[in-house]
Amino acid sequence: MVEDLGCKVNHAEAEAVARRLAGRGVRIIDGHRGAGHRVAADLVVINTCTVTSIADQKSRQAVRRARRANPDAEIVVAGCSVAVDPAPFAAADPAARLVDARTTGALDAELDALLAADGPLPTAWGVEPAAPAPIPGERTRAYVKVQDGCSFHCTYCVIPRARGPERSLTPDAVLEDVRAALARGRREIVLTGINIGTYDGGDSAPGPRGSHAWEALSLAGLIGRILAETPVERLRLPSIEAQHVTDELLDVWAASGGRCLPHFHVPLQAGDDGTLRRMGRRYDTAGYAAVMRRIRRIVPDAALHADVIVGFPTEDEAAWRRSVEFIEAIGFAGLHVFRYSPRPGTPAVRMAGQVDEARRRARAEELLAVAARLRRTWAARQVGRMLSVLFEEPAPGGGSDWVGHAGNHTLVEAGASDGRTLANVIARVAVERLAGDGDRVAGRCDEFVASATVEA
Numbered sequence: 001m002v003e004d005l006g007c008k009v010n011h012a013e014a015e016a017v018a019r020r021l022a023g024r025g026v027r028i029i030d031g032h033r034g035a036g037h038r039v040a041a042d043l044v045v046i047n048t049c050t051v052t053s054i055a056d057q058k059s060r061q062a063v064r065r066a067r068r069a070n071p072d073a074e075i076v077v078a079g080c081s082v083a084v085d086p087a088p089f090a091a092a093d094p095a096a097r098l099v100d101a102r103t104t105g106a107l108d109a110e111l112d113a114l115l116a117a118d119g120p121l122p123t124a125w126g127v128e129p130a131a132p133a134p135i136p137g138e139r140t141r142a143y144v145k146v147q148d149g150c151s152f153h154c155t156y157c158v159i160p161r162a163r164g165p166e167r168s169l170t171p172d173a174v175l176e177d178v179r180a181a182l183a184r185g186r187r188e189i190v191l192t193g194i195n196i197g198t199y200d201g202g203d204s205a206p207g208p209r210g211s212h213a214w215e216a217l218s219l220a221g222l223i224g225r226i227l228a229e230t231p232v233e234r235l236r237l238p239s240i241e242a243q244h245v246t247d248e249l250l251d252v253w254a255a256s257g258g259r260c261l262p263h264f265h266v267p268l269q270a271g272d273d274g275t276l277r278r279m280g281r282r283y284d285t286a287g288y289a290a291v292m293r294r295i296r297r298i299v300p301d302a303a304l305h306a307d308v309i310v311g312f313p314t315e316d317e318a319a320w321r322r323s324v325e326f327i328e329a330i331g332f333a334g335l336h337v338f339r340y341s342p343r344p345g346t347p348a349v350r351m352a353g354q355v356d357e358a359r360r361r362a363r364a365e366e367l368l369a370v371a372a373r374l375r376r377t378w379a380a381r382q383v384g385r386m387l388s389v390l391f392e393e394p395a396p397g398g399g400s401d402w403v404g405h406a407g408n409h410t411l412v413e414a415g416a417s418d419g420r421t422l423a424n425v426i427a428r429v430a431v432e433r434l435a436g437d438g439d440r441v442a443g444r445c446d447e448f449v450a451s452a453t454v455e456a
């Protein structure tokens with residue numbers, strides 16, 4: 001193990017595979033060290049991504065690279081890209097085991113079959129853990145998958161074909177994963193899913209109306225149960241569709257006493273109604289703006305982030321200008337900018353009015369400049385505030401400062417006056433000034449927050 005490409009769901013799945021293998025006694029080694037240090041593995045698992053044509057390409061390269069470095073290994077290829085189009089992977093490595101992500105449990109079954117075979121336990125490809133943990137990629141926060149698949153069929157998106165229709169994990173399964181992550185010392189839980197707002201409790205029995213079990217059949221109810229039944233300190237959502245930001249969900253946020261973090265990533269994709277309609281999105285700009293206002297009213301100072309696709313077919317100059325104006329007017333704290341990438345088999349590839357690559361690039365550059373300005377504006381607003389920060393790694397430059405994310409996702413640098421290491425430490429930081437390119441802040445630690453005691 002464990003190479004994951006793409007989104008937080010892929011990351012959560014890769015971490016779960018690493019844990020599962022480590023739990024079966026498989027030694028995890030580092031596949032990303034310099035070539036001179038590379039250790040051949042007996043088993044490599046690659047979780048592929050198909051969100052763009054570049055992601056497909058990188059996924060195939062990862063498989064070829066893994067085979068070159070590990071000629072005799074069992075190579076298991078899972079994730080979205082191989083589910084949508086297995087042929088290029090079969091061509092890249094005829095000996096690889098290809099897993100279809102649309103079949104629930106297919107990857108686990110494949111690994112179980114490999115581990116059940118006679119012979120010594122395999123050495124997987126990943127990051128060598130300092131015994132007995134941590135698991136590769138997991139240091140301060142854990143990604144806990146609560147939902148998979150999507151039935152929305154936006155006209156540019158191939159994910160529903162890769163992942164199949166929506167399905168949810170039961171609240172009990174989610175709670176077990178949350179408790180296990182907290183027991184491993186993770187101080188922040190990020191709930192992940194392909195379309196997380198469709199969470200419906202999976203095949204759990206609803207129980208009597210008004211009971212916890214019944215409430216947990218929605219995302220808000222699930223989060224209510226996590227807050228009530230675990231000592232989680234920080235809970236974050238990576239991304240949620242605008243129409244799923246319900247009053248019920250925001251009420252849970254408001255009542256959480258700061259444990260639900262003031263950060264909402266709500267994909268926008270375009271700030272023009274015609275483009276949104278042709279994208280098959282289920283809101284218009286007025287509806288989206290109303291959601292942003294509601295978040296700000298109920299969770300004051302929440303950071304609002306969004307994804308935007310530039311150069312979608314039919315996005316002419318007038319639509320593009322409307323989109324930029326709308327984005328500026330919302331005043332996001334950050335943007336993820338994607339150039340439209342035609343995905344085979346989607347309705348968008350057949351639309352008239354395709355935008356050429358040069359214009360897609362130019363629009364991406366323009367929007368990235370807007371995003372950088374919005375990030376700096378957001379950072380400047382944090383100066384003088386007290387932020388709760390989870391520290392992750394030493395700050396660049398080799399000093400004694402550390403870097404971490406505040407609850408509102410602002411990047412913060414600070415050090416402890418006694419020079420202690422701040423790895424996986426939560427502290428209240430008095431923000432004093434802008435740092436980096438003005439898109440992060442620096443300050444001093446005012447108070448450290450003890451970790452909650454957690455039973456496995």
Ligand code: SF4
Nearest residue numbers: 150152153154157159
């Ligand atoms: S909501 Fe739309 S963009 Fe998101 S995974 Fe589903 S189809 Fe794709």
